[in-house]
Amino acid sequence: MISLPEASLLALFLETLFYGVFFTCYWLTLGILLKKYGIQRDLLLPVATLLLCIATAHxxxxxxxxxxxxxxxxxxxxxxxxxxxxASPLGLAKTALYVTQPTVADSVLVWRCYVLNNRSLLVGIPGCIVLLANGAIGYYIVWCLSRTVAGTSIYTTIPGLITTFYILTMLISIVCTTHDDQDMTALISWRIWRSRRSISGGSADLLPVMIVIVEGGAIYATSVLALLLAFLTGSNGEYPAMDIGPPVVGIVFCLIILQVHFCVGNNPQPHSPSKSFTNLFGEQGEQNVGYGIEQMIEETDRSV
Incomplete structure (x- = not known):
């Protein structure tokens, strides 16, 4: 089995690699968001910058x-x-940053899904409860780690709470995908598919939905699943899986913005309703993958 120092060096290497990808995606996203206005720029730009700062500090x-x-x-x-x-100060600081990164991203995710689904409390309240519970568990774990003594193993320190935190993180990522535009993958994919189906007169291309699922949910959910499995098996592979978490959160956040802007895998829709989704991340004529996100932003701008 890989030793703790070896796992830590591997974690540093992988984190640096993923951070480079995130850094590149951030600047591409920054160039896009600086040309936008309203809620797109006022909310998404600070969040993306905050995610970069957290990943950099980590x-x-x-x-x-x-x-x-x-x-x-x-x-x-x-x-x-x-x-x-x-209980080392630097170790506790990086753990707190690890908890903060998905919490920040998921808070935008829950809010956007709430707005997209017509401000339904059936979406907003459960999302907020899970998000707050997960954040509270995460910071409580940090506090518990600060009380440990030398020689204590992470696998014997409140393993139930740590497992719960990983499971809830993965749950939010899957049901309400934590990223970029923070589109709850399952719910937003449904909205995209339904809107595309209504516009096309009954037929719908599933490719944009699949792109959102893969870019938004699968990447981060897979990393959290690897982390959970490594923890449950007592493997030091947990450390590389955990350290790539902060940059991966930022990568997925940026990927959805970039994907919507460049219309990857989309087909133009010549006929769209007057209050369609065309003003979110792209110009008029940008297509369906961004529809669900665009509608949410348009509705939010009207309500501000």
């Missing part, structure tokens, strides 16, 4: 920890003992 902390473990403290406590200290 990566910096991991670099500092690696420097301390393998260079500065290698002759005193050693890398294995260093990474085994669950």
């Amino acid at each position: 990566l910096i902390i991991d670099f500092v920890r690696a420097l301390e473990a393998f260079v500065l403290n290698v002759d005193t406590i050693g890398a294995d003992a260093y990474y085994s200290n669950l």
Whole structure:
């Protein structure tokens, strides 16, 4: 089995790799959002920037920890003992950032799904409850880790709560996909498919829906599933799976904005209703994958 220092180095490498992808996607997204106006710019741009800041802080902390473990403290406590200290300030800080990143993204997700579904309380209230519960569990885990003593294993420290946090995170990601435009994948995909079907007179192309599902839900849900399985099996592979979480959240957030803007996999709709979805991320004529998101933004702008 991979050792803790080896897992930590692998985690740093993978996190750096995914951070580079996120950084690139962020600047592409920034160029798009700066040309927009209203809620598109006022909400999505600060959220994307905040996600980048959190991912950057998380990566910096991991670099500092690696420097301390393998260079500065290698002759005193050693890398294995260093990474085994669950109550270290830097370790607690990165865990808190890991909890914060999906919480920020999911809060936008829940809000947007609520607006998209005609401000239905049946969507908004359960989403808020799950989101708040998951955030509370995550920060409580951080507090519990701060109370641990040297030599304590993560697998024996409130494993039930940690498992619950991972499951709820994955649940939000699947049912209400945590990203970019924070489109709840299942619900928004349904709205996109239904709108496209009504416009096309009964037939609907499933490709845009599948793109939203893959880009919005599958990427992050898969990473959380890998993290959950690694934790349940007691594998140190949990650390690489956890450390790629912050940049992956940002990547998926940006992917949906970029996908909608560039109309990947869409077919133009020559006839659209007067209050269609055409003014969200693209110009008039941009197509169906963005429809569900665009309608939500249009409705929000009218209500502000």
